[in-house]
Amino acid sequence: MASEPENVTPAWQARTLLRSARSGCLATSAKGHPFASLVTPACMPDGSLLLLLSRLADHTRHLRADPRCSLMVTGVATSINPQTTPRATVSGVAEVVDDPSLKARFLAVHPYASLYADFGDFATWRITVETGVLVGGFARAFRFVAADLAPDADAVASLLGSEAGILEHCNRDHPDALAAIAGAPGAWRMVTADVDGFDLALEERVVRFAWSAPVKDAGDVRRELVRMTKQARGG
Numbered sequence: 001m002a003s004e005p006e007n008v009t010p011a012w013q014a015r016t017l018l019r020s021a022r023s024g025c026l027a028t029s030a031k032g033h034p035f036a037s038l039v040t041p042a043c044m045p046d047g048s049l050l051l052l053l054s055r056l057a058d059h060t061r062h063l064r065a066d067p068r069c070s071l072m073v074t075g076v077a078t079s080i081n082p083q084t085t086p087r088a089t090v091s092g093v094a095e096v097v098d099d100p101s102l103k104a105r106f107l108a109v110h111p112y113a114s115l116y117a118d119f120g121d122f123a124t125w126r127i128t129v130e131t132g133v134l135v136g137g138f139a140r141a142f143r144f145v146a147a148d149l150a151p152d153a154d155a156v157a158s159l160l161g162s163e164a165g166i167l168e169h170c171n172r173d174h175p176d177a178l179a180a181i182a183g184a185p186g187a188w189r190m191v192t193a194d195v196d197g198f199d200l201a202l203e204e205r206v207v208r209f210a211w212s213a214p215v216k217d218a219g220d221v222r223r224e225l226v227r228m229t230k231q232a233r234g235g
Contacts, residue, residue, distance in 0.1 A: 010142035011149045012196070012214060014088040014134040019043040019196055020208035021073035022109070026051070028062035028069050035062060040113070041071060041127075042106040045160055045194045047150050049090070049127040050097075050106045052113055056121055063125065067094045071127060083138045090132035090149070097126045108191040111204045151195045155216045159195055162218040166193045170225070177225070180232040181209060193221060 018041070026039040037059045042050045049071060053060045063069060068091070075086035103124050107114050116122060132149055134142045170178060170190045178188040182200050192199040197210035198221075211224045 009148075010134045010136065011144045013086075013136060014090075014132060014142075014144070014149060015043070015047060015151065015196055016210045017073055017075055017086060017088040017134070018047070018049065018090070019194070020075075020210070022206070024071050024073040026059055026069060026071050028059045029066045030058070030062050031065075035059065039071070040110055041073065042109045044102060044105060044126070045151075045156050046153075047129060049129070050102055051094070051125045051127070052103075052106055052110070052117060052122055053125050054119075054121045055123065060125075063094045068092075069094050069127060078137060081138065086134075086136050088132060088134050090127070090129045092127045092129040092131075092146075094125045094127045096123050099124070102126065105192065108201070109199055109206050109208075111201065111206065151214060152216070155195045155214065158217045159193060159215070159221070162221075163193050166218060166221055167191070174225075174229075177229040177232075181225075181228050182207060183232065 021041055021043070024039055024041050026037050028035050028037070035058060037057070039051050039053070039059070044050055053063075055061075070089055070091040072087055072089040077085040103117065106124065107117060129149055130146050132144050134144070136142070167190050175187065178190060178200055179185055182188045182202070184202070186202045188200045188202050190198055191201045191206065195214045195216070197208060200207050200209065209228070211220075212227070215221055215224060
């Protein structure tokens with residue numbers, strides 16, 4: 001069963017930020033000069049990050065010349081002071097990947113991108129994380145390396161193997177529970193499920209929900225969904 005929240009590590013908190021982010025700031029190098037741009041990342045099951053980039057964009061040209069980059073994503077400030085905003089910055093190396101399953105996962109959390117995802121000038125890029133830092137709020141910083149941030153490999157494989165069945169079962173048999181968890185009426189669908197949480201979609205709106213802590217298998221997922229449904233219904 002999933003661990004209790006108090007046992008959650010800063011690295012897991014960073015992963016939850018990365019998985020819930022729908023936009024971020026990409027930092028690349030333009031012939032030695034820093035360059036920052038807005039991008040829309042999607043966090044893959046293994047913790048790597050996927051971007052859908054046009055070759056016409058400046059940041060794409062930069063990555064082709066120097067694939068080293070950083071990406072920052074943010075949460076929500078807990079006060080009027082912007083420094084209370086939780087944020088995670090990861091650094092690594094980007095490469096073009098031609099994997100339809102990864103592209104499909106990107107589109108699951110960015111469905112609007114299907115309008116241009118197949119244009120000839122767009123390609124999927126994966127950032128393999130090497131180092132990172134989590135700032136959990138004012139004066140709360142934690143540094144980590146890839147091994148700290150990566151989810152448990154066996155759990156990732158287990159959830160990948162059962163994800164299709166989980167999505168089919170929840171969408172077919174429990175739409176009322178998904179709407180309760182979403183907190184809004186509508187034909188919500190579960191579009192991803194991984195060791196850290198899941199995404200619910202209503203048309204082009206996609207919302208991320210985190211488990212109470214990382215899960216290991218489909219049994220953990222079921223228990224977490226039961227817990228979240230009861231909580232949403234006031235049980």
